[in-house]
Amino acid sequence: MSNPPIWAPWRMDYITGKKPDGCVFCAIQSDDRGPSHHREDLVLVVQEHAFVCLNRYPFAASHLLVIPRRHLSNLSDLTEAEYTSTMLLVRQSAERLKAATNAEGLNIGMNLGKVAGAGIAEHLHAHIVPRWSGDSNFMPVIADVRVMPEYLDDSWRRLYPYFADLPGSHADAP
Numbered sequence: 001m002s003n004p005p006i007w008a009p010w011r012m013d014y015i016t017g018k019k020p021d022g023c024v025f026c027a028i029q030s031d032d033r034g035p036s037h038h039r040e041d042l043v044l045v046v047q048e049h050a051f052v053c054l055n056r057y058p059f060a061a062s063h064l065l066v067i068p069r070r071h072l073s074n075l076s077d078l079t080e081a082e083y084t085s086t087m088l089l090v091r092q093s094a095e096r097l098k099a100a101t102n103a104e105g106l107n108i109g110m111n112l113g114k115v116a117g118a119g120i121a122e123h124l125h126a127h128i129v130p131r132w133s134g135d136s137n138f139m140p141v142i143a144d145v146r147v148m149p150e151y152l153d154d155s156w157r158r159l160y161p162y163f164a165d166l167p168g169s170h171a172d173a174p
């Protein structure tokens, strides 16, 4: 029996809120960011071709995104090295997410195009969503979206050590 749909009221904040100009996934990688901003940006590791961060508008606790560095919307536009690196990072992130959260299952996938449900269709990203039987028992029901930043920071601090062994750039001082 599958779980009921995940209730995530803070998603409304995203859907109805003001969107920043430009691509948020590119903004995280801009010259004025980097390791000293990883925690604030919810970034776990940045590699040559791809990086991992927490979704700021999660469907479940510790919802991860694995994102190729280049601003591209089609899988076929990735070079073989970029594609391979991204998919390897998806696999490595999935293992680490399971270990860090004791997730009983995972949803892994990409929404290609707005019509498929992509919030940011212009920059490829893979979702990794941990699942537990009775999800709502694990994820506290956060009716007040203003507490989300603290909640996300807790998730980041829990996951961070699990990504420390991966090659790439990590936060300066977790």
Ligand SMILES: [Zn+2]
Binding pocket: 023, 024, 025, 026, 027, 070, 071, 072, 122, 123
């Ligand atoms: Zn982008």
